[in-house]
Amino acid sequence: MKAFRNLSFVIGFSFIAFILVGSLFYGWVYGDAIPVVPLNFGEEGAMKPPYGPMDHLPFGTNDLGQSMFLVMVVGAKFTLGIAFLVAFLRFGLSAFIGT
Numbered sequence: 001m002k003a004f005r006n007l008s009f010v011i012g013f014s015f016i017a018f019i020l021v022g023s024l025f026y027g028w029v030y031g032d033a034i035p036v037v038p039l040n041f042g043e044e045g046a047m048k049p050p051y052g053p054m055d056h057l058p059f060g061t062n063d064l065g066q067s068m069f070l071v072m073v074v075g076a077k078f079t080l081g082i083a084f085l086v087a088f089l090r091f092g093l094s095a096f097i098g099t
Helices: 007-030 068-098
Strands: none
Touching: 007 068
């Protein structure tokens, strides 16, 4: 195809395909399970904020102690799937109305 000769298209398509395939693969292998990192407790027994990006995980954790990277990986298939579905429905509806 002519589009695959365009470097910008190849880079963008490869990035989106890599994210989608990675998200689907993680779901098939691990069942979308996100491990929970134990939370920190301060000297007074009060809970400190979860780990930051430089402490434990590269993207840090959320309030539940889940890796933000894995949260994004698991959610990518839903985000991209809905985006592709909406684009397909818009195209189909426009073709139907236009015809």
